[in-house]
Structures are given as C-alpha cells and as structure tokens.
Amino acid sequence: EAAVTQSPRNKVTVTGGNVTLSCRQTNSHNYMYWYRQDTGHGLRLIHYSYGAGNLQIGDVPDGYKATRTTQEDFFLLLELASPSQTSLYFCASSDARDSQNTLYFGAGTRLSVL
Amino acid sequence: GDSVTQTEGQVALSEEDFLTIHCNYSASGYPALFWYVQYPGEGPQFLFRASRDKEKGSSRGFEATYDKGTTSFHLRKASVQESDSAVYYCALGTGGYKVVFGSGTRLLVSP
Numbered sequence: 001e002a003a004v005t006q007s008p009r010n011k012v013t014v015t016g017g018n019v020t021l022s023c024r025q026t027n028s029h030n031y032m033y034w035y036r037q038d039t040g041h042g043l044r045l046i047h048y049s050y051g052a053g054n055l056q057i058g059d060v061p062d063g064y065k066a067t068r069t070t071q072e073d074f075f076l077l078l079e080l081a082s083p084s085q086t087s088l089y090f091c092a093s094s095d096a097r098d099s100q101n102t103l104y105f106g107a108g109t110r111l112s113v114l
Numbered sequence: 115g116d117s118v119t120q121t122e123g124q125v126a127l128s129e130e131d132f133l134t135i136h137c138n139y140s141a142s143g144y145p146a147l148f149w150y151v152q153y154p155g156e157g158p159q160f161l162f163r164a165s166r167d168k169e170k171g172s173s174r175g176f177e178a179t180y181d182k183g184t185t186s187f188h189l190r191k192a193s194v195q196e197s198d199s200a201v202y203y204c205a206l207g208t209g210g211y212k213v214v215f216g217s218g219t220r221l222l223v224s225p
Contacts, residue, residue: 004157031211040123042203042217043158050211058212090157094211100146100165101207105157 003027004106006091012112013081021076021109023091030096032074033103034058034066036087043090049074050096081113116141118204118216126222127194135189135219137178137204146207147171147180147187152218153200161202199223 004025013019025032033048045058047066055066063085065077078085088110092103117140127133139147146165150158162171164180164187171178176191189202204216 033213035215040217042120043215045212045214048211092157096211099209100163101209101211101213102148102160102163103150103158103213104160107155107157 004091004093004104006089006106006109008109009107010110012114014114015082017078017081017113019078019081019111021078021089021091021111023074023076023106024072025074025091025093025104025106026072027093027095027104028071029093029104030071031094031101032068033092033094034064034074034076035090035092036060037090037108038087046076046089078111081111083113085111086113087111116145116206116208116214118206118214120204120216120219122219123217124220124222126224128224129195130193131223133189133191133194133198133221135202135204135221137187137189137216139185139187139204139206141206141208143208144182145209147178148205148207148213149176149178149187149189150203150205150215151200152203158203194221194223196223196225 034046035043049068091106148163149161152158162173164171167182169180
C-alpha cells in the first residue's frame with residue numbers, strides 16, 4: 001500500500017543539538033513537503049521539493065535545512081536546534097499530475113528541544 | 115498573501131447535532147479549496163475538495179460549497195457521531211504546489 005512514512009516518531013534533543021527527520025513516500029509522487037504543526041497556527045510549510053536534488057523554501061524556513069536525495073526520500077535537518085523548534089512535524093507528498101494538489105501526510109514526528 | 119481563516123477553535127456538540135465549521139479565505143482567482151481531517155495520533159487526511167464557484171464537495175456525510183461571493187467554504191454535517199471527533203482543517207491551493215492551511219477546528223462530540 002502506498003504511504004508516507006516518517007521516522008523517528010518521537011525525538012528529544014538538547015538546545016544546540018543536530019537532528020535529522022526522515023520521510024519516505026511510496027506514492028510515486030513528485031512533490032514532497034515538510035510542515036510543522038503548532039496550536040493556534042495550524043500547519044505551516046517549512047520546505048518543499050519537486051524532485052530529487054530540488055529544494056523550495058516555504059513560509060517558515062529559518063533554522064531548517066532540507067534535502068531530497070531520491071524521489072522517495074526527503075529529510076529535514078535542524079543543525080542547531082532551539083526550543084522554539086519543539087513541534088509536531090509532518091511530511092506530505094503530492095502528485096504533479098494533480099493540478100489541485102491534494103496532499104497525503106505521514107503520521108508525524110514529535111520533536112522536543114530541551 | 116493567501117490565507118485561510120477558521121473562526122472556531124473548538125466546537126462541542128452532542129451526537130445527532132448539526133455541524134457547521136466556518137472557513138473563509140483570501141486569495142486571487144479561483145484557488146482549490148480543501149477540507150482535511152486529523153484524528154488523534156495521525157496525520158491529516160484529505161476529506162474532499164472543490165475548485166470552482168458553487169461546486170459542492172462531499173465525503174462521509176460532510177459537505178461544503180465553494181462560494182466565491184462570500185469567499186467561504188463552510189463545512190457542514192447534518193448529524194454528527196462521536197467518531198467524528200477530530201481536528202478539521204480548511205486549506206487552499208493556489209497553484210505552484212503550495213497549500214495554505216487554516217488554524218484548525220477541534221470538534222468534540224459527546225454521546
């Protein structure tokens with residue numbers, strides 16, 4: 001079954017630490033996204049990509065890097081984690097042939113920065 | 115810029131009540147409008163969408179009508195069940211593969 005799988009599901013790190021969140025999709029989709037979810041803000045777009053080697057900046061990119069190594073794999077990197085990055089992170093994918101751009105989400109990674 | 119406003123942060127109902135969750139948007143042209151639902155411990159799931167004025171989207175008893183005049187896409191259901199308890203997100207897609215979400219509305223349905 002096609003899916004979006006995120007790992008780890010939970011992560012705790014300290015301020016200044018390095019964190020990598022992983023996402024793999026088996027939907028054969030071109031587009032992949034990283035969102036963060038915070039109470040009162042809903043889902044906010046960090047970065048997205050339309051294919052291997054491509055990266056587009058979202059609405060809240062500061063403090064985050066991302067890399068798309070293959071069509072299936074998209075990584076979010078926090079190189080100097082701060083408490084403000086404590087959040088629930090979701091990866092999503094979408095099909096470039098869908099002009100209305102329906103998103104398919106993973107189950108999320110909960111990150112705590114102490 | 116493009117934006118989505120959901121005025122209710124939380125809605126509390128009893129089973130068989132009528133549901134309305136309000137969604138208003140700001141965008142140029144004819145954006146695609148979406149409703150997503152998120153159950154506890156899961157990621158958001160696509161519920162349905164609409165892409166032109168007066169088009170009705172629907173799924174699982176939920177429905178919404180695209181209204182360009184009032185820039186709205188309100189979610190309605192005639193009779194809610196306890197299993198409908200979840201967070202509901204309104205969203206818009208403006209092309210270029212960017213989707214903007216509202217802040218979400220938590221629905222609590224008591225038996």
